[in-house]
Amino acid sequence: MEKKRVLSAIQPTGDLHYGNYFGAISNWVKLQEKYECTYGVVDYHAMTMPYVPKKLRENTWDIVFSLLAVGVKAENLFIQSLVPEHAELSWIFNCFCSYGQLLRMTQFKDKSAKAAETDFISAGLLDYPVLQAADILIYRADYVPVGQDQKQHLELTRDIAQRFNKVVGKEYFVLPEILYTETPKILSTADPSRKMSKSAGEKHYISVFAEEARIRKQIRSAVTDMGEQPSGKMSPGVRNLFELLRAAGDPQGLYEELKSEYESGALRYVQLKDAVADALVALSKVFRECKAELLENKKEVKGAIKASSAEIRKRAQQTVREVKELAGLLNVKC
Numbered sequence: 064m065e066k067k068r069v070l071s072a073i074q075p076t077g078d079l080h081y082g083n084y085f086g087a088i089s090n091w092v093k094l095q096e097k098y099e100c101t102y103g104v105v106d107y108h109a110m111t112m113p114y115v116p117k118k119l120r121e122n123t124w125d126i127v128f129s130l131l132a133v134g135v136k137a138e139n140l141f142i143q144s145l146v147p148e149h150a151e152l153s154w155i156f157n158c159f160c161s162y163g164q165l166l167r168m169t170q171f172k173d174k175s176a177k178a179a180e181t182d183f184i185s186a187g188l189l190d191y192p193v194l195q196a197a198d199i200l201i202y203r204a205d206y207v208p209v210g211q212d213q214k215q216h217l218e219l220t221r222d223i224a225q226r227f228n229k230v231v232g233k234e235y236f237v238l239p240e241i242l243y244t245e246t247p248k249i250l251s252t253a254d255p256s257r258k259m260s261k262s263a264g265e266k267h268y269i270s271v272f273a274e275e276a277r278i279r280k281q282i283r284s285a286v287t288d289m290g291e292q293p294s295g296k297m298s299p300g301v302r303n304l305f306e307l308l309r310a311a312g313d314p315q316g317l318y319e320e321l322k323s324e325y326e327s328g329a330l331r332y333v334q335l336k337d338a339v340a341d342a343l344v345a346l347s348k349v350f351r352e353c354k355a356e357l358l359e360n361k362k363e364v365k366g367a368i369k370a371s372s373a374e375i376r377k378r379a380q381q382t383v384r385e386v387k388e389l390a391g392l393l394n395v396k397c
């Protein structure tokens with residue numbers, strides 16, 4: 064039987080953080096054993112917000128090394144601008160997507176408010192969920208491992224696939240489904256009312272490659288109680304710390320003990336924070352070592368990613384050929 068296909072991607076907009084890792088990338092790594100996985104570093108997406116061209120390429124390679132360091136296999140990884148068919152399919156999909164639906168995307172609302180601070184909101188920002196639909200459907204993916212923040216975009220992808228199928232009169236695209244991790248939403252430790260995110264600023268994320276002192280400082284200062292909680296309810300900040308501990312594999316086996324101390328009212332938050340910090344420090348140490356090793360072989364690694372991108376591109380080209388045919392466009396050979 065053919066293996067089911069998995070697709071996911073990440074923007075090269077800075078550090079890889081524990082929200083990305085526990086929310087999505089840890090799944091990327093696991094799923095490689097069971098499915099045909101394709102993972103992208105989507106640099107076209109990183110142009111939708113104000114950006115510095117010189118830094119973009121640097122960030123793209125940096126995130127490639129980061130993904131490899133946490134366990135993504137080189138042969139499954141591609142760089143989006145080396146597969147320009149994504150942009151071509153995105154144009155075609157623009158014509159199968161309603162403008163009103165794009166305006167309703169909550170990420171567009173959030174990000175356009177931020178972009179407005181620079182007096183420039185690009186049309187690309189409005190349109191990027193369509194490019195994301197192309198990223199997913201170009202590989203005919205069955206499953207998409209992402210965090211909860213991407214739910215609305217995946218629904219849009221399914222709508223585009225359905226409209227395309229209807230217009231061309233063929234069930235060409237399967238409708239992809241989301242695969243969540245057990246922690247689909249990691250919160251900022253500095254402000255548990257928002258998700259952990261690099262776009263919100265330095266104190267709102269913890270890098271997976273952070274040094275011990277920084278991790279301990281960030282976890283020590285994590286917000287725990289935020290005013291009155293409805294009785295018996297754990298505050299979001301404390302729940303987030305428990306989730307981080309579980310997601311990090313709870314190496315010292317403290318989760319259950321701390322949980323029952325919390326339930327009996329005897330937990331001192333510093334115990335929980337120390338357990339979380341210890342677990343993250345241990346993980347980050349391994350990740351840092353792996354990345355340093357990869358960086359020693361920069362040239363070979365870059366060559367391998369260019370080769371895998373070229374290989375993956377063949378599948379994208381095949382889909383675009385078929386889509387053009389179905390959509391009434393021309394291919395060179397017809």
Ligand code: ADP
Nearest residue numbers: 082083086087209210247248249258259260261
């Ligand atoms: P950011 O929000 O920091 O810019 P990206 O948009 O590049 O991160 O997200 C890359 C992947 O990580 C996506 O699959 C997204 O759903 C997931 N992700 C990002 N932040 C979180 C979070 N706080 N919790 C869970 N998953 C997350």
